[in-house]
Amino acid sequence: MTRLTSDFFVERLKAWGVTRIYGYSGDGINGVLGALQRVEGTDDGIEFIQVRHEEMAAFMATAHAKFTGELGVCLSTGGPGATHLITGLYDAKSDHVPVLAIAGQAERTVRGASYQQELNLDRLFADVADFVQEAVAPAQLRHLVDRGVRVATARNGVTVLVLPKDLQDEPWEEPERAHGFTRSGPGYSAPRVVPQEADLRRAAAVLNAGRKVAILIGAGARGAADEVVATAERLGAGVAKALLGKDVLPDDLPFVTGAVGLLGTRPSSDMMEGCDTLMMIGTGFPWAEFLPAEGQARAVQIDIAPEMLGLRYPVEVNLHGDAAETLRALLPLLDHQADRGWQQGIAAGMEEWRETLKGRAMAAAAPVNPQRVVYEMSPRLPADAIVTSDSGSCANWYARDWQVKRGQRGSLSGGLASMGAAVPYAIAAKFAQPTRPVVALVGDGAMQMNNMAELITVQKYWRRWADPRLIVCVFNNEDLNEVTWEQRIMEGNPRFPTTQSLPDVPYARFAEMLGLTGIFVDQAGDLGAAWDRALAADRPVVLEVKTDPDVAPLPPHVTLEQAKAFVSFMAKGDHGAGRVIADTARQVVAGLRERL
Incomplete structure (x- = not known):
């Protein structure tokens, strides 16, 4: 069988130590998928993980890099598949981790013809990538892979390689020892960098x-x-x-x-x-x-x-x-x-603060105090647990109430602070560390945005994991809660239901439909037992907690401006104002007294 350019490409990735690619298929990248298929199950093979959306593939590649220290790799077809990658790639760029994105492209013969799914991808990725290049000849691909992986790894950044569809299926040609060619090699080791x-x-x-x-x-x-x-x-x-x-x-x-x-x-x-x-x-x-x-x-x-x-x-x-x-x-x-x-x-000061956290977590709420969800989780986690969090109010409880033990790992979308990263991060963590339990803390906004779909990815692959425990904890408050509180505290405006209200979705029942375990909690006293059950489960779990949207994710110190804004939104007819729990109000008033 003729060795194709796509075969060389996969071989070269393997030579660089790539073992896993997260992606979604499409005709623009079929040549590479064929090469992956030809070595599937062999020592030369690379595991391909099929996601529900290319953005999730890029998030998973980013999380792979975070949880392993290795290069993360994602793949898409051209056109819309490639554009879907960009948010996850900005996550990698913002948090300084090495990721390689592989994108298909229309045939070289139609470039510049406004052809179907033909986009100028090198321009699209120019800001997010430290190195981006579209290949035009088989002999070029060797140095593009070598340089691209080396740049991403050395700079802890993003490389994007764009492969036209017809190029992938051409016979492989080694670069000649002649003018107009270059012959590169794989390999990179980080130096010892110490100041003068x-x-x-x-x-x-x-x-x-x-x-x-x-x-x-x-x-x-x-x-x-x-x-x-x-x-x-x-x-x-x-x-x-x-x-x-x-x-x-x-x-x-x-x-x-x-x-x-x-x-x-x-x-x-x-x-x-x-x-x-x-x-x-x-x-x-x-x-x-x-x-x-x-x-x-x-x-x-x-x-x-x-x-x-x-x-x-x-x-x-x-x-x-x-x-x-x-x-x-x-x-x-x-x-x-x-x-x-x-x-x-x-x-x-820390001893006093821990008592403050306990008081905030145990304060009554309607129905469940969201801070207590993580407060109850923290002491129950095994010493080797990995925790991911989405952006939003759940990140406050992740930051404050999860008390990290030595050996535990955790991450989230930091610099980009993107919604929708928690579940793909958790999936990548399970593939990277299949013997360790993983917990994803997710708001209902992020679940509805894209994380529910990735539960299907969990269903597809969980039996491969030596430890099947992956717990997706959903804070169901029917509200885009972080932004609601920003509207209140930063702007002094009442909650705007038109933009903030979310449908009430039965997340735990959705998990059961997929053959996973679903646990629903709407009473604070049931939280401990629910976490115990989830951590003892024989399969992935969606733990859905009906939380109170009117528990404020307060900053460490309430400024005079924030206290004034709090009083302002209360006075403007906010429908949730009457349900802001007394403990929150007392803390804001105390902060106001501190700053006057």
Whole structure:
């Protein structure tokens, strides 16, 4: 049989270590699908996971990269299939993970003819991709794959390769040893990146001079957990976590203050307001208003991406390097801080905050307090659990009420904050780590947007997983709740039912129709038993909880402007105002008194 260009393409992906592709078929990519079919089930094969929508394929590729550290790969046909990929690819770009997208294209002979499904895909993907190229000849494909994968892997970014339909079916031709050809090879290993000795000493001088050191970590610190702990203990520092760094350190360490920012904790906010020195490690945390005031703190930053250095706060010493390697080089230069008053105050603040969280979670609601859903989940999760979250109000409870244990993993769409990522993230986590239980926290808006369809993907594949436990926890409040509260607190407007109300869908019954387990909860006292049942199930579960939309996802501190907006929407005839639980109102009023 003639070796086709598509056969070479699949072989080259395999040579680069690709083992799994998430995608959806179409005639524009049939040549590559044929090549995958020819090696299916062999040592040279690549597993193909059929999703319900190409956007979900890109989210899954992104999650694969997050949960494995490997290149994630997604595939589509041309035209609309390719355009569907773009949201998930922006998720990869925003969160700095390596993803390769493979897109089909109309035949080369009709390019420029406004042919069916013919789009200028290289232009479409130009912003999201670090490398994008449409192949025009078989001999070109070798260096496109090699360069594209190397760029995505080295830059933690996105590569898009566009393959015209007719090119895929042409006989493979190796590039010639002649003018006008280039001959590339596969392979890449990340270097050891450590700052200059002089810069390390400058950074140490800043940190040693601090008496109230705050450390902020992100996803870039994931491989440096031990070094971060050693640094915090040496400096007597507290450690706050950006949302993508939530699983880097366990929450039972006394100096860890949890998440920072709008979804963060009060101790993290207090630490940032009170510190005299800030150390940022592997984070692009976007909300600069939650960092110290300019001039308040001297700052040191470590990041492997130089473009992120000094971007959120005026940093005195920028260290371009790998987090673990840089901290190992820095630690011998750091002095032991004898005075532990700052760190002990942080620990005391966290003890008080945990009582606040408990009080908020256990407050009565109608019917179920959404914060309690995650509060009840957290202590029950096995030590190897993986948790994903969608964007929306459920991300608040993920950020605050899930108390991470050492060994657990979690993620969500961070920089892009896209709805619809939780279930595809969870599916990719199960394929990447099939022996580990996975939980997806999802609002009903995201379920209706696209996540219900991906339950069909779960139904199709769950029997392949060594541990079948995948729990999709749906917060059913019939409301686009995060935006509702933004309308109220940020704009001072009453809830706008026309844009915010959602149909009441029987999510648990839908799961049962698919042969999965469905659990419905509308009484707070039933939550614990429901989580126990879900975690003991012999198949994937949809745990649907009827939650109260009028429990506010409050920020760590209520500002005067937010308190005024709260009072304003209450006075404008908001139909939910009378059902805002008393505990929420008390906290807002208390915040108002704090700021007056």
